[in-house]
Amino acid sequence: MQLPVPVPLGLKKSFGFGDRLGLATPGHLEAVRGTGFAPIFAQQSIREMTRTQRTPADVMRAAQEALASAGHAEPWGADADHLKTPEDVERTAAAGFCFFTIDPSAHVNNGADAMSGPELAAAVAELDKDRVFGERAWRQEYLGRTFDLGTGMGLRFGEEDLYRAVVKYGRATEHAAVMGRAIAAAAGGGGFEIEVSVDETDSPTRPLEHLFFGLELRARGVPNVVSLAPRFIGEFEKGIDYRGDLVAFEAALRQHVAIARYCGPYKISVHSGSDKFAAYPAVGRVCGDLLHVKTAGTSYLEALRVVARVAPAVFGEIAEYCRGRFAVDRQSYHISTTEAEIAGLGPYRGKADEPAWLDERVGRQLLHVTFGSALTLGADARGRRFKDAILELLTENAGLHRELLAGHLGRHLTLLNAG
């Protein structure tokens, strides 16, 4: 069987379908057909691969085999998501990934938001001492200039704005350049494209901070940047709808898109894009073609819905296991569901309990944050791994799995096109 290979998708609007179990591509393919979005079928972060004990090659092969059996001949992408080190780049490039998402969040100084003028000046002096900008006269590149983003939108850096942006993101832009060089080297002359993500930081990315970041990517020569993921205002929690002021969100998004057009052009990437139904029409309307959306957890929850429908007792066991893992597993996630709410969730006894476990916030976030434990450590009373049981049920009920995924992800895409 000839396996299809992923290609860079450039500035086409695109949608990422993360697949943690390796059986979701047929449903994803059905969801994306005819929507005008270019698909990314292999998309997994280093963190997800660690938590599911899958290798980059496993993730790639699952997508390739599904696409080969479906006879898929259109361009598709493969996203090595949230790469933090040059070693992450090498591992994923070796497996054939060609879209690389740089995550420089370890080099973002979240404390900058709360610093006083003198504290910022001292922090900037440190960056100068460390030659973070090399020999560049960086103040002159930014201060006293108006950056005309078109449509009457001009942005100017005051000294304090600039210092705050520099302290918050200066070292992150330097790391992005290091990663960019590692990616170009690992691609070895083959086609590749780059996204930079700062979505996993404490505070929203202000328009001036995005402008600084985008201009630095250009000044530092980071190659083939096709998208940037800011941290948006409001809450993009895992597995549930957008929470926050949609009018303010849309106004800020408009500025981000204007900045992306000015600095790139590159696309705006919406991470934790699963289930943000209330925000999608605005996202589609404001971004137009300069849009990439990433989802992953929502497809895992549809897989569990298959289990809940065809094997309620198995789902019930998984559900109770996850309940026991919540306190530990929730720690690396930004979610609003509390331990008290988890304790108050009734057991799964059958179809009538499906909304509480698979449609509403508490159940969805519980299942979402515990995926790694459920898929690696979790086992039933007889010692059979949950993962093996889930994979067997999904294989036996491939039609239902495909139908649920096509319906649920299709709803994402329809709303993105509804703006």
Ligand SMILES: [Zn+2]
């Ligand atoms: Zn992300």
